Amino acid sequence: MDANRVKQILSSSADIEVQYNGVSVWIHKLHEDGKTATVELRGPLEEQSEVDISELQEF
Template structure:
């Protein structure tokens, strides 16, 4: 995924499936300068936020890189 798509997803009212290492996540925010996104698991564990490289995020149905 690229940073422009991350920004679109964060600002979208739609529920857009995003995955990190095959696990469904929510994008909480992003750091454009470092090309990182802050995510947490969709199962509700907000305390397990982590910063991950934007390039490693995938949308459902998106071809793997």
């Protein structure tokens, strides 16, 4: 995924499914470098991670 698409998803009111390593995640923010983002696992764990946006996939 590229930075422009991450920005579009963040500003959208739609529930857009994004996966990281096969796991559904919410994108919280795009970092200033434009290459990484903070994501949170969907579900009860609410675990946040910083990931490379090139590894995010939209479904």
